[in-house]
Amino acid sequence: MNLSGRPLLATRLDVPLYVDCGIEPVVMNAARRGLNTLVVGEAGSGKTSLLHRIEYEFRNEEFKLAFVDGRSCESVQDLLEKIGIQLGVEFPRQETVHSLFGLEEPFIQKPPQSEPPSVERILAKLVKAIPQGPRSILFFDSPERDLAHAFFGRLRDAVWQLPITWIVAADSNAADAFRRPPADAFFEIVERIPALDDSRAREILRSRLADESSAGEMGKAATPRILLDHARRVMLDFGTAAILQRMEVEFQRRLDDVSRAAAMLANELRGQGPVSASDADVQRRLGWTRPRLTQVLKELESAGLARATEASDGHPGRPRRLYEIVTD
Amino acid sequence: MGDLLNELQQIHAFDPTVRFEELGYLHVPFDSMHGKTTVESRISAAMHRGDRVALIGTTGNGKSSTASYVVSPMNEALIAFRIGVTVEDPDLLTNPGRFAQHVVRRIARDAKEVSEPQRIQLQLDVAETHSVRAERSRRTGAKINAKVFELSGELQTVASSVDQPTSSHEFIEALDHALDLVRTTGAVPVLVIDDSDTWLEVEGGELAATRRSFFGPIMRMLAERDCGLLVAVDERYLDSVDYKPARNGSLPDEIHVPRLRSADDLELLLAHRVTQVEGSKVADVFNESVIVKMFTEYERSKLSLRQLMRLVHSSLYHAAESGNRQVGPAAFAASVREFVAESR
Numbered sequence: 001m002n003l004s005g006r007p008l009l010a011t012r013l014d015v016p017l018y019v020d021c022g023i024e025p026v027v028m029n030a031a032r033r034g035l036n037t038l039v040v041g042e043a044g045s046g047k048t049s050l051l052h053r054i055e056y057e058f059r060n061e062e063f064k065l066a067f068v069d070g071r072s073c074e075s076v077q078d079l080l081e082k083i084g085i086q087l088g089v090e091f092p093r094q095e096t097v098h099s100l101f102g103l104e105e106p107f108i109q110k111p112p113q114s115e116p117p118s119v120e121r122i123l124a125k126l127v128k129a130i131p132q133g134p135r136s137i138l139f140f141d142s143p144e145r146d147l148a149h150a151f152f153g154r155l156r157d158a159v160w161q162l163p164i165t166w167i168v169a170a171d172s173n174a175a176d177a178f179r180r181p182p183a184d185a186f187f188e189i190v191e192r193i194p195a196l197d198d199s200r201a202r203e204i205l206r207s208r209l210a211d212e213s214s215a216g217e218m219g220k221a222a223t224p225r226i227l228l229d230h231a232r233r234v235m236l237d238f239g240t241a242a243i244l245q246r247m248e249v250e251f252q253r254r255l256d257d258v259s260r261a262a263a264m265l266a267n268e269l270r271g272q273g274p275v276s277a278s279d280a281d282v283q284r285r286l287g288w289t290r291p292r293l294t295q296v297l298k299e300l301e302s303a304g305l306a307r308a309t310e311a312s313d314g315h316p317g318r319p320r321r322l323y324e325i326v327t328d
Numbered sequence: 329m330g331d332l333l334n335e336l337q338q339i340h341a342f343d344p345t346v347r348f349e350e351l352g353y354l355h356v357p358f359d360s361m362h363g364k365t366t367v368e369s370r371i372s373a374a375m376h377r378g379d380r381v382a383l384i385g386t387t388g389n390g391k392s393s394t395a396s397y398v399v400s401p402m403n404e405a406l407i408a409f410r411i412g413v414t415v416e417d418p419d420l421l422t423n424p425g426r427f428a429q430h431v432v433r434r435i436a437r438d439a440k441e442v443s444e445p446q447r448i449q450l451q452l453d454v455a456e457t458h459s460v461r462a463e464r465s466r467r468t469g470a471k472i473n474a475k476v477f478e479l480s481g482e483l484q485t486v487a488s489s490v491d492q493p494t495s496s497h498e499f500i501e502a503l504d505h506a507l508d509l510v511r512t513t514g515a516v517p518v519l520v521i522d523d524s525d526t527w528l529e530v531e532g533g534e535l536a537a538t539r540r541s542f543f544g545p546i547m548r549m550l551a552e553r554d555c556g557l558l559v560a561v562d563e564r565y566l567d568s569v570d571y572k573p574a575r576n577g578s579l580p581d582e583i584h585v586p587r588l589r590s591a592d593d594l595e596l597l598l599a600h601r602v603t604q605v606e607g608s609k610v611a612d613v614f615n616e617s618v619i620v621k622m623f624t625e626y627e628r629s630k631l632s633l634r635q636l637m638r639l640v641h642s643s644l645y646h647a648a649e650s651g652n653r654q655v656g657p658a659a660f661a662a663s664v665r666e667f668v669a670e671s672r
Contacts, residue, residue, distance in 0.1 A: 006501060010482065012509070013512070067485070273495070
């Protein structure tokens, strides 16, 4: 039994757990023909898993593959650096310094603020540096809206020059950044991950549960992540499907009692694991400042809609306060 | 024959500074030395079962060599990853989740280190004698069991999934994923930690807290994973309060690295090192009485094996200097005098 809600990776252990949502053949065929594809989906709908599933499939074909997590890219330079490393390009490196914290990876000293000409210069160099040979397919997972717009919009024509076929996942919340011209023309194919229907939900549970008989009683869920969250609770005897349905109603009712901003945030963060107020991604998605985000997270906490924990994020010093939406 | 002395000296046959993987090739198993199955065989059996072992010994007496021998890349049934704890980031050693992330990265990195010649040789791997395989492993620069190579790409994927700061739980889940992947080869994954003596001399302060947390929560996290766990532990830790949680819980199985028991033991050891120069025998290098003298000194001064081997190394120099073809008592005595003078 494996009811983890984490994204499935491109490994032989995770592939059997993946259940097709129907758009996979379209995306794969587009990539094989060299067309850039955008995959749009809600939080928890399985965008990352879908990219990894295709990555796994393409390992047996004549492509050079690279996977870049958009959420870990802080700037266009940072993104280009990651693409270079992934594709094994001897890239015009800035001075590298070893992390003070003892990790192996050197990090790049970022040049002061992004200057468009310099980014374009790097892009031009990258175009020349990517080796000939098998075609490169780049999986780019859920970049933030600003980065997406800068990269596929403002820099579109230069990015187009890269000998790369793109498969990009976009969170529904950030999808408008890809639709605004000039970014809209970059993607030849746009596919949306369909809503989770009953038969796929059952299939997902069957692949996860040793005992299939309980698969029918998990109730409805909007995304695979919420489905698995419910399944975990049922299996851990935290409730039956009926109780979970009642909890859902109660959750929605409690949302009525908080401010509109708080309700919006709760829906946004639901099912995506703990976040902190300093999470730049969340700030950007909502267009809020950090103090504003802190204030609304606190409101959710005092309304019992969020639970707070402390976690160290790998740096010395004060641990971050992490908030997670609770639905029970 | 003076050439042989020079050659042994030049290749540091007795006093090598080698990579962890190479230590195993130079190791003479205590089990074969003593005709028992209490050290290497016991550790090996535990690792094959996916159990945990604390390998106890004092500094320089062969903990790392023993560990390296047991988990050598030519052992088809084990895939060992050496996890260093000598790291600069203190959070890595106080936070089980971060340590799990560290282990995942090491596993992914090591999987890439299967060399091309090793991969080719893997195809040819059939039943061969231990020494033939050992020699070949060494020649091909084997660092890790080559079976793991086909998983390299998948292990990179798992490692990249923990690049973002996430919860401890997710780091540990990724570690389980990596270990399960290694198991798909049919071999047992083994984590080896042989540098925990880094905090030995530490008294109080932040580093003492690191030591406490390493032998406490971190060791517990590792003990709960489905893999073999081999930790070299300095004898002096055994009475420490900080080590107690490991002793009582995570690492209950303690195997002691023995000392040499006789001049015969020492002769076996020297003989093995001498064969690094092809065709040479122990009697070509040492006269009979000197080995007894060496053993007596080892006992009398409670030398560590490493100290004894350094003395042997400098004896080569003294013997050659006096124009001798063999190391005799005089050359060894000169080395001891030097050693005593230095330690003053």
